[in-house]
Amino acid sequence: MRTSLLRLLRSLFILLASLGAVSPAAAQMNIEITGVGQSLYPIAVMRFQDEGKLPVGVTEIIRQNLARSGYFKNTENGNTSESDEGTPNYKAWSARGADALVVGSVKQAGPTQFEIRYKLFDIRKQQSLDGLLITTSSDNLRQAAHKISDDIIFKLLGERGIFSTRLSYVIKDGNRYRLVISDADGQNIRNALNSAEPIISPSWSPDGKKVAYVSFEDRKPVVYVHELATGRRVSLSNQKGNNSAPAWSPNGESVALALSRDGNTQIYSMNADGSNLRRLTQGNTIDTEPQYSPDGRSIYFTSDRGGNPQIYRMSAEGERVEGAKRVTFKQSFATSPRISPDGKLMAYIANVGGGFRVHTLNLATGEVRALTDTANDESPSFAANGRYILYSTRVGGKRVLAAVSVDGQSKQVLSIPGSDVRQPSWGPFMD
Template sequence: MIKNITRSYTKTFLWVMTLGLSIASLQSHAQMSIEITGVGQSLYPIAVMRFKDENKLPTSVTEIIRQDLARSGYFKNTENGNASESDEGTPNYKSWSARGADALAVGSVMQTGPSQFEIHYKLFDIRKSESLGGLDINTSADNLRAAGHKIADDIIFKLLGERGIFSTRLSYVIKEGKRYRLVISDADGQNIRNAMSSGEPIISSSWSPDGKKVAYVSFEDRKPVIYVHELATGRRISLSNQKGNNSAPAWSPDGKKLAVSLSKDGNTQIYGINADGSGLHRLTRGRTIDTEPQYSADGRYIYFTSDRGGNPQIYRIGAEGEQVEGAKRITFKQGFVTSPRISPDGKYLAYIANIGGAFRLYILNLATGDSQALTDGTSDESPSFAANGRYVLYSTKVGGKRVLAAVSVDGNSKQVLSIPGSDVRQPSWGPFMD
């Protein structure tokens, strides 16, 4: 589909609207598998010991922690067996140092009810011979994965000084038979839950900054309409159902408004709208097509795709509109560029570039103007930054199938998240959850 795009403005817009609509079915029992390729130049050696009495749990918290740390691209686990270590007292630092560990994580499990558990975890810095504290987590059997992710996040923060993203969530769209589903999963692709199901396509999901809502485009009325969906209750509102196409919702950093693409006045342009559907106003004044808006991290600007200069490129305007602060072109090094995404720290722009018919994920340093390809793919789509800005999630093809993939912003660590026999598309990485 993508390779048949011409320079026609109309076909460019149709590409944006239909990106990711051909999605194969997902088996209801299937789980996402993860393949990690490439790591950083040096890995932090850590011993994550089997938690004492973990056999009482229906799900292994230890394995969740180990898998999270391996996926981060920063850690090497030096203990992979079933041996446990007491979480009481002080470990033998010299012994653990001799075994090649720079850090040690230990824990224990206590059952407090029919399906209730108390998990104790402690972390030690072997090199400095000191305790780094730990966590006591009361959890139900249904939330054991969340407990493991929380512990892995704590390890990341205490050893690397940055916030972990294992407790964040993903959204993506799958097709099952003749029905489409917008699903929510953990950051590792597991624990899949339905958010929305329809007999018509669902595309372009976008997380609210607090992680409680998702905006998306649904074709259930046989035309693209933008909805805002409250995940906890299932309640939703029709945000924009204007004449023509309603597409590409993107939240402002404060969650009070969204930028959207509408064709109600003829050619597709960027509009602003309040999160309750009120206050619609036009932001761009191009004569061609302006689409795929994204707010800057500080909310001062809106980045978007436009072919006002010929082929699609990324431009920027002030958040109050093009009449207040005119459009500035941002990308120059590739001839066909779409899908802008801004990193949470505002330093990087991820985008998709057409290089000789191959659609490939790139990253641009907004301060220096330097850009680099993060993949060698030919059909990358839908980039989305992790909440800590360290990784970019996207859709690509492996073996003819659509899969989700993630790559570190330096390009060194890559992983593929796939469901056997299924195609998955339109991913979006959710924010930190307080």
Template sequence: MLQFAKKNFSLVVSVLVVMLSMTGMSSSALAQMNIEITGVGQSLYPIAVMRFKDENKLPTSVTDIIRQDLARSGYFKNTENGNASESDEGTPNYKSWAARGADALVVGSIVQSSAGQFEIRYKLFDVRKSQSLGGLNLNSSTDNLRAVGHKIADDIILKLLGERGIFSTRLSYVIKEGKRYRLVISDADGQNIRNAMSSGEPIISPSWSPDGKKVAYVSFEDRKPVIYVHELATGRRIALSNQKGNNSAPAWSPDGKKLAISLSKDGNTQIYSINADGTGLQRLTRGYTIDTEPQYSADGRFIYFTSDRGGNPQIYRMSSEGEQAEGTKRTTYKQGFVTSPRISPDGKYLAYIANIGGAFRLHILNLATGDAQALTDGTSDESPSFAANGRYVLYSTKVGGKRVLAAVSVDGNSKQILSIPGSDVRQPSWGPFMD
């Protein structure tokens, strides 16, 4: 199937994931993710996250969520994993904590304010500098405790490392369940899964709007690919593009006003732009080969896309106004077969999938230097998507013959596998920061 003729290139690039997903096994959309962390390196920041006082009042452990988030970050080592609590009042004994090997200390407490409502208090201390770094007092209902844990973990990352944490962001991905497909939304750790859409036909290519309120995707529910824009809070959606032929590969502009899409309505698949309400369709490429998988640059000035105009698929760049404005520039040269461009939020890196001797493997390219490297040793990687902070790439791959999600740091050192037992999970998209 992966040995394809040129005329079939658009189907492979845009719809390959659909054909592969037919092999998926059934699962429950409510099943929770298993997370396996490997290769996090040796130089980890030792932090003591103490059990929050009176946490037994809660149905969900906020302490455990914080510990798990920090472990998944690839930056921290938990030095306290038991049930011991530490007071969040007064000043801790810094010398004692330093002797126990902690460079930072997290303490907290739970106060029930009313039935089903709680105040979660947390404080962070820099043990090495013997100083308080402040904390948060957060009010939460019982069904929002995971979000509170993620918010505290994000605050710890910001205060200790000086960068914004991504634990409060969300993922979208597709679960194959028997003969049905579910587009789901989850927390960044794959937990707290909620259904956005269910269909008896494939759903592919989810793409988050920059404000995190909408997801564009391709649905085959009408027995042909149609692009929809789905408002998550209300469930309302519009058919963004239902042109003749293939409607595929939606990608939002950074300002959320437009999407770049791939259409075959005039013959071979080409790239178009369209307003987010479905108006203003404009053709951007006019070649005789296949142009697909558009992605806006971080500043919105350019569109990167996959094209076989040079013989084999490679990544090219053009003005977001179309190739007639400035022409096109080839971006990838290191491998002979390259697809699935994704640009990091800071615009520094291009992630893509390269065919290396029949193995489809995730790579990353430094756009300033031209240096490229493989981030995995996989053989069937698909659908890369950057985290909002640009530090990680989420993708789909195979483990033990089953489709799972995986995340890898941009330096390749920290890796995670996110799987639902007995299920087929693919088509991931990492959502933006939510303000």
């Protein structure tokens, strides 16, 4: 019913109180892997030689990345190093149960500069897959480890790794709200905005250089765009009434959003500089949560035009060009559409048995799959490779982030002790 969507809209504008406070310096993400994929690839990641020179070790980051991917099983977890010169004993490593071997070394190139070399070997095929030589500063060691992890994923599995991508999410510390940017593993947290008022709905630009979000610092929801490199931000939409749910077009030239400037909440679009405002939906009901398809031709959105909240699709030029068509039918309540990068799946939140859970819909076949068994899921967001979905849920009485693979096999919980964490958005690949 319409009151259900009104409750949904209110939930977008009100963040729940946290269970406690934590200082920014202590805000480190804990990761708990609650499920793993099948047929894990056994890999030996040896301790990088002379890694003790580094203020932050790279070996453990690489091991943790591969374990979190849901594809790999670490067969070596100790401190033993192996030379990255010459050829390994393939038969010996095969006998130890490894199908791949990673070795590396560290060389100091300056007071705060390091050369990190790594090599990858396919034990099954008894061949070298080459590696990388990365020159990096002490401030970017984690990024170097993520880059190596991505290279391992690509060379062994043939797909682009996501460890070098970033996350944005909101942390509530006491009475303050922080929009933060972190690595894909939830670590290396940096503040983008610190406010006494709620922050919701972060949305990455396609080039990964900006984040649009909704802030209540003006005592009403206003859409801002934050430039991450400089910290500069501008007010994108401060129309009369509510300004909410920004979503970038795939080319980054437009932003769709939900506005109540004309009474009931409707979908609009505007240029990325805030010009050329256009109304896209024309109904007397509530339309919200727009999301572009990867080809930019369609917009998916949540509407109660049929009675209960459901998800619809229309032309990106508006429903007058092509009437809105309903796409969810399996549940009586469906919200928060997110489209996978390849355009094949839609993640969304459905009310099943009184619980709000992450589902996927195969847009070609209509097949629906429930991915979670929790009851308070919100804000799904696809990883750049489409393999994982990040979302917010409630575990042990508090808000945490969680990630699930699209096959439902690999599941993780990311939490900050004492803090309320929510409103996640997974950033794009960075070139």
